[in-house]
Amino acid sequence: MIPWLNKIRENVMVKKQVLALFDDAAKAADANEAVMKEGVKPGDIEIMTGCPYPEGAFGEHDKPHRVYRFPFIGALLGFSMAMLITAGTQLSWPLITGGKPILSLPPMVIIAYEGTLLGAVLFTIVGVLFESRLPRVGLGLYDDRITEGYIGLLLNVTEDNDFAIKKLLQKHGAQELKEEG
Amino acid sequence: MQEATKLGDKKINDDLLANIFGSERRYWLVCGFLAMGVGAFALAAGYMIVTGLGVTGLNRPVFWGFFITNFVFWVGISHAGVMLSAILRLTKAEWRRPxxxxAEIVTVFSLFTALMMPVIHTGRPWRIIYWFLPYDFQRMIWPNIRSALVWDPTAINTYLTCSILFVFVALIPDLAVIRDRSTGIRRLIYSGLSLGWRGTSQQWKLQMMAGVLLSALILPIFVSVHSIVSFDFSMAISVKGWHTTIFAPYFVIGAVHSGVSAVVTVLILLRFLFRWEDYIKPDHLDALGKLLAVVGTAWFFFFALEFLYGIYGAEPDEIALRTTQLFSMPWGAMFIAFLITGYFFPVPMWLFRSVRRSMFWMTITTISVNIGMWLERFLIIVPGLMRKQDLSFVWNVYSPSIVEITIVLGTFCLVLLGVLLFAKAFPLIPLYDIKEGEVLQGEVTVGRAKVPAAFHEE
Amino acid sequence: MKTTISPSLHDGVLQGTFGDVSRDVVQRTSTIGGLYKKVLGASFALTGVGVVGFLLIAFTGSDDRSQWGYLAAMVGYLLTTALAAPMVSIACRSVRANWGKPLARVAELYAITGLGVLLAYVPLVVALPALYPNSDAPRESLRHTIWVFWHPHAPHIYDSLALLTLVITGIALLLISSIPDMADFGAKATGKRASIAARLSKSWRGTQKQWKARRAAIGLLSGLYFMGFLTLHYQYSSDFAMSLVPGWKDSIFPVWHALSGLQCACATVMVTMYALRRWGGYTAYFGVNQFWSLGKIMLALSLLWFYFWFMGFFTFWYGRIPAEMAVLEFLFTEQYRILFLVAFILNFLAPLLILVWNKVRRSTGGPALAALLILIGALVDRIRIYVGSWSIEDSFGHSLKEMPPAQLPTIPDAMVIVGGIGLVLMIYMIVAKVIPIISMWETKEQLLYVSHRSLLKKKYMLIGKPD
Incomplete structure (x- = not known):
């Protein structure tokens, strides 16, 4: 089989989203494991919780991200900007004060240090928001009870497995099933 | 450490959001009282700006008095946020959660207030614009980056920006909780503020990562800020007692001492106002008390070094300054009060478990620390300036005017009011952090004893 | 056939029973292998070289005090490394860090090497000049000192007392904390060393009362050791370095000296731990977790090393006071420039560049390499500071009048340096065969409080922290 053709086929087959609500984390974890065994791919499952659980607690797969690159880029930009400003402003009218050279490295380093960290912080925040896909307009299939302690299991289901998956979710203690699409 | 009771997500939300969805009368009473203080502050500051700095006690050569003391004091208080939030987060201390x-909010409001002090102190606040614009456009003479007075606002603005963003990022999941509990216009506002947060695994993972990354990045800023504030003094060679190499870490550790004390005072106030007995427990104060005892002692070590190196070599002018600080009135009395309130009363008290777990005694001791720390800054600034220096042709004593006293007292109301008004719109205890603590809470059984434990990712 | 079950590491968590730990550690302590004999022999030889070097300096050198600069540097280095190492166990115990339990003894065993430091210190205290030649001389023209209005021999008296107190406190801490393990070793092993251990721990029965009293004693002695450590660094760095250089008035210097001590304490323990794991077979006790955790602290201390140095340097540089600029020139930018650069690279840049990467930090080799570089850097730095200070002929007055050239080591100087390291190694290795190098009782505590448990679908580390 041709892999890319397969992928297109899978995407076309996505019919709708189902949100299962659980009042207990253990039930949600069991349900997650069961739907994965049933053939639902990790990329088609989202677990929504009201508080952070340790990574992998629900048996979910790790998703890649590039957050660590952002602070480095920010730091580099911040440092360059600060050096440019400190050097540029002093060179624009060279005036010796306190017996120190016009381009005094230690004071420049102080401002560059702040600039570097400011850049790194700003870019980290941009990176975290970007990788979290925030801001997001509209919540999609969601339930307010998630922030009250319910666990939401959001699944992309196809026509083929729709019925079986819903049954499986109910079997594992889903309190409510919501559908979209 | 943590008492092993589980509250559940709903109760946590109910308790910690109660003030947002309906406040008690005592909350408004306290806010009203503080607002009067802020009003007095605004009137005094306005009067001074309109009339001129002549209404203060400032004179030649004491150009820095109550305002600059207060500036250093509030920058110091602002160090609590990062100290508790970042360091304790990085060291995974479970008791940090409530x-x-x-602490972060105290940081933000005290930094705002601190920034306001030198602006007011200039007498002509609008001229602050020359901090970032050339003050001679024709010749393009820019601010002198070799001056500590340029580094200082740079560092404070960086810290303020980063602290606000740090708070905002950590607030997003809690804003989503308010959104989900609200209707109408309030829901609309919080929907916007929470940026569409849904609490997916990936979002939580990145949120946690942001906490660690930002903590690691903000820590070096935190250390730099008070170091740079100390440069305002230690770079000046003409004032005896200022030009000493230990000033930077001495200021930083002193800031942590006063900042963490202030956070304890605020936490106890919040516990009383919002009935947060289930969240701010004696356990937390106990841990903070131990931390304070260590920080306080470290600060005292630095103070001792600063003082000892003041008299190192018995140089006459240094000895004269120390003699003024110690033996001439009112400075001597202040010096004794500073030592007692800043160290010798609170720190030995914190050695007792019963004191560390008592709301009353922790309030008294932490307020005492901040009285001492305010006096410490005052004693660094004024006696040094008061003495005749190599480059001054006149000397004089300093006594603050009623305008300065009103402004300084008003700043305390301003910071507290800011914190309380923030609590009307946003939760002051991170909901998800408390909930996470419950998820990770475990127990190890050793014989018949049950030892509190926590799950850790390897 | 009887088989010995050794404790092992499983995903960073020590597995085994109390009996396994006792058997394993007792067996390792009672066995003397070929490699041990070789290293001990080498340390004996190095100590001998050091003694010869010392005798050569004492009997063939001039009267000039500058000849003792390298010995002062060596003592300064040992205060910074060997006598600082117990701080690691004190810190780990005070924050109840579970990862630190197996390495507590590795760290505090260094306290016994204080006996060697005391020996090396004696000639220095004889060579150190008095604070002022006579009481009639005007105070302004005298040596700058922390003992402003004290006796002219205040440094001689009080620095010696400070060192003696620290060494006694350290040894007391070591003995008290190792009593349960010595009792275990004494009971389970045979031979002369086991009988010494048994005699030292004779009254130990492990009653609740004894455990409680011992815990309190450890707490008290740890506090005293910490205070003694700070005091000694303050006094030694002031009296044996700063006060010998006119114009050097630097209040941050003692703190920086002590901080460098904490950095080197971690480095010393790290290198020892690596050697024990690599060549001593202690793989079950020193896993990646120990290297990773200690590496993080070492990284933080390396950053602080820079911070404290920069704050001192910058205040002088900015002030531009001639007396302070002369000190900068002498110790940083002219005479001892190369040594300063080497120290700067090895104590700050190299550890930063190595340890900043989590993958490297989370290994055994990376942190050990950084630690080794730190230890080399600290030696170079102590040579810069103490040799420079002792080379100043006239220590009186307010500023440096003449800057002597950098003093290169002679052969006896080099012999003293290697001899000091040999002496510490020799004492450490001998004592490690009487007092078990692994803190068995703390390792057993770790078995009680750290385990793998499931939380929903995954296993995590569950760490208990008793009050």
Whole structure:
């Protein structure tokens, strides 16, 4: 089989989203494991919780991200900007004060240090928001009870497995099933 | 450490959001009282700006008095946020959870207030614009980056920006909780503020990562800020007692001492106002008390070094300054009060478990620390300036005017009011942090004893 | 056939029973292998070289005090490394860090090497000049000192007392904390060393009362050791370095000196731990977790090393006071420039660049390499500071009048340096065969409080922290 053709086929087959609500984390974890065994791919499952659980607690797969690159880029930009400003402003009218050279490295380093960290912080925040896909307009299939302690299991289901998956979710203690699409 | 009771997500939300969805009368009473203080502050500051700095006690050569003391004091208080939030987050201290956001908010409001002090102190606040614009456009003479007075606002603005963003990022999941509990216009506002947060695994993972990354990045800023504030003094060679190499870490550790004390005072106030007995427990104060005892002692070590190196070599002018600080009135009395309130009363008290777990004694001791720390800054600034220096042709004593006293007292009301008004719109205890604590809470059984434990990712 | 079950590491968590730990550690302590004999022999030889070097300096050198600069540097280095190492166990115990339990003894065993430091210190205290030649001389023209209005021999008296107190406190801490393990070793092993251990721990029965009293004693002695450590660094760095250089008035210097001590304490323990794991077979006790955790602290201390140095340097540089600029020139930018650069690279840049990467930090080799570089850097730095200070002929007055050239080591100087390291190694290795190098009782505590448990679908580390 041709892999890319397969992928297109899978995407076309996505019919709708189902949100299962659980009042207990253990039930949600069991349900997650069961739907994965049933053939639902990790990329088609989202677990929504009201508080952070340790990574992998629900048996979910790790998703890649590039957050660590952002602070480095920010730091580099911040440092360059600060050096440019400190050097540029002093060179624009060279005036010796306190017996120190016009381009005094230690004071420049102080401002560059702040600039570097400011850049790194700003870019980290941009990176975290970007990788979290925030801001997001509209919540999609969601339930307010998630922030009250319910666990939401959001699944992309196809026509083929729709019925079986819903049954499986109910079997594992889903309190409510919501559908979209 | 943590008492092993589980509250559940709903109760946590109910308790910690109660003030947002309906406040008690005592909350408004306290806010009203503080607002009067802020009003007095605004009137005094306005009067001074209109009339001129002549209404203060400032004179030649004491150009820095109550305002600059207060500036250093509030920058110091602002160090609590990062100290508790970042360091304790990085060291995975479980007891940090209820204290972090309040600490961060104290940071933000005290930094705002601190920034306001030198602006007011200039007498012509609008001229602050020359901090970032050339003050001679024709010749393009820019601010002198070799001056500590340029580094200082740079560092404070960086810290303020980063602290606000740090608070905001950590607030997003809690804003989503308010959104989900609200209707109408309030829901609309919080929907916007929470940026569409849904609490997916990936979002939580990145949120946690942001906490660690930002903590690691903000820590070096935190250390730099008070170091740079100390440069305002230690770079000046003409004032005896200022030009000493230990000033930077001495200021930083002193800031942590006063900042963490302030956070304890605020936490106890919040516990009383919002009935947060289930969240701010004696356990937390106990841990903070131990931390304070260590920080306080470290600060005292630095103070001792600063003082000892003041008299190192018995140089006459240094000895004269120390003699003024110690033996001439009113400075001597202040010096004794500073030592007692800043160290010798609170720190030995914290050695007792019963004191560390008592709301009353922790309030008294932490307020005492901040009285001492305020006096410390005052004693660094004024006696040094008061003495005739190599480059001054006149000397004089300093006594603050009623305008300065009103402004300084008003700043305390301003910071507290800011924190309380923030609590009307946003939760002051991070909901998800408390909930996470419950998820990770475990127990190890050793014989018949049950030892509190926590799950850790390897 | 009887088989010995050794404790092992499983995903960073020590597995085994109390009996396994006792058997394993007792067996390792009672066995003397070929490699041990070789290293001990080498340390004996190095100590001998050091003694010869010392005798050569004492009997063939001039009267000039500058000849003792390298010995002062060596003592300064040992205060910074060997006598600082117990701080690691004190810190780990005070924050109840579970990862630190197996390495507590590795760290505090260094306290016994204080006996060697005391020996090396004696000639220095004889060579150190008095604070002022006579009481009639005007105070302004005298040596700058922390003992402003004290006796002219205040440094001689009080620095010696400070060192003696620290060494006694350290040894007391070591003995008290190792009593349960010595009792275990004494009971389970045979031979002369086991009988010494048994005699030292004779009254130990492990009653609740004894455990409680011992815990309190450890707490008290740890506090005293910490205070003694700070005091000694303050006094030694002031009296044996700063006060010998006119114009050097630097209040941050003692703190920086002590901080460098904490950095080197971690480095010393790290290198020892690596050697024990690599060549001593202690793989079950020193896993990646120990290297990773200690590495993080070492990284933080390396950053602080820079911070404290920069704050001192910058205040002088900015002030531009001639007396302070002369000190900068002498110790940083002219005479001892190369040594300063080497120290700067090895104590700050190299550890930063190595340890900043989590993958490297989370290994055994990376942190050990950084630690080794730190230890080399600290030696170079102590040579810069103490040799420079002792080379100043006239220590009186307010500023440096003449800057002597950098003093290169002679052969006896080099012999003293290697001899000091040999002496510490020799004492450490001998004592490690009487007092078990692994803190068995703390390792057993770790078995009680750290385990793998499931939380929903995954296993995590569950760490208990008793009050």
């Amino acid at each position: 204290a972090t956001r309040a």
